[in-house]
Amino acid sequence: MNTGPAPGGRRPGGALEAEVLALLQVSRQAQTPGEVQRQLGDGLAYSTVVTVLSRMFDKGLLTRSKQGRAFAYAPVDDAHGLTARRMRQVLESDSDRAAVLSRFVQDLPARDEQLLRQFLAGLPDEG
């Protein structure tokens, strides 16, 4: 049984993110990690909350602004964009659903990137 205080160990990471997102969408203004921690209120470490918030910011789910010494986080302000992002995450987590999409560009490993840059260098850039 895992009773340790490992970050995210209490529940699946996605569940915590969903809870945080719901909380931020209900609140009228941007919230700092401290405020989020208080409202979640079940003994989560401050660092866990900061980690989750910054990870959600990296994913493009949240926007943030400097408020005093901390960042304050707010949900990205558009329903469609959020739908699309959620859809993308679902699609990426399920290989069958990813397989029915036709993406414009595939993954680009570092070695392919060098090769690609060589090809593009030979093209006049009309952009």
Added chain:
Amino acid sequence: MHLLVYLPLLFPVPAVLAARPLAERLAPWLATWLLAGCSLVLAALSCAALGVLVVAGLVRLPLAAWVGEWSLATVRAGDSVSKTEAAVAGALLVAVVVAGVRMLWRRIRALAAAALEAACLPGPGQLVVVDDTVPDAYALPGLPGRVVVSTGMLDALDDADREAMLAHERAHLACHHYAFAAAAHLAAACNPLLRPVAAAVAYTVERWADERAATACGDRRQVARAIGKAALATAHHPARRRVPEAVLGLLGRRRSALRGAGPVPRRVAALLAEPHVYSPPLNYPVLPLAGAAAVVGASALCAFAAAHDLHVVLELAGAG
């Protein structure tokens, strides 16, 4: 019959060896049809070969001989398939059917989910722009399908690039490329030797859409530039998307300069090279088509001959 019946299980090997060169050299639409079609037929024939082995094992059972009223001794003398072989073939056949049905079921569910998403996306037109800084663009199959583009992708491209990108995604929907991919994946699920052919089909549908985009834009270099810019923008975005491991595993990774490169540089190189033009009297490349017909035909012949041999043995034994 003994050796013949095993050959359809192995005919995917020449198909796999030919898949990569065909994908690079044939016109993409032709390569897609040829590879997807051949892999389906070869997968079906390898299932049929397993079926023949299973039947050959069943007819040796006393119960079957009693029901069918044939001579057990004649069957056992005339047919060399052992019980072990038949049992292994039976287990394989069950595994193959389960894998095939599971793959089909999951793919149909995924297509239905995509169609639902496509119907629920906002806006009346085919194009949906989503407010998202991660550069992304994909075609979502549906009734009708939609082309989803993020603002991040639009920002990374100029007007000419956007035109090329949209033409590419529209080509995926117009030509039903998800169906070709599904056919090749189904074949690979039924005979895992065919997996590299499925990877080749994933590449040829991209090339097919690239070529249609080039025709629509009237400039192959424009499409090449758009692919390059989009790939670099996607690779360098902080919240860079990760391709699911399962997809990478399915598509495989290859070694050695352009031969070892992933699909993006190969697509760009193909667009920058001279396009394939087939001269009117030989409107289709005869050699690859003849080769594909030979492999599929030989496989079919082996499966048929094995079934025929079994039939002859049963007739000798007084069945029917």
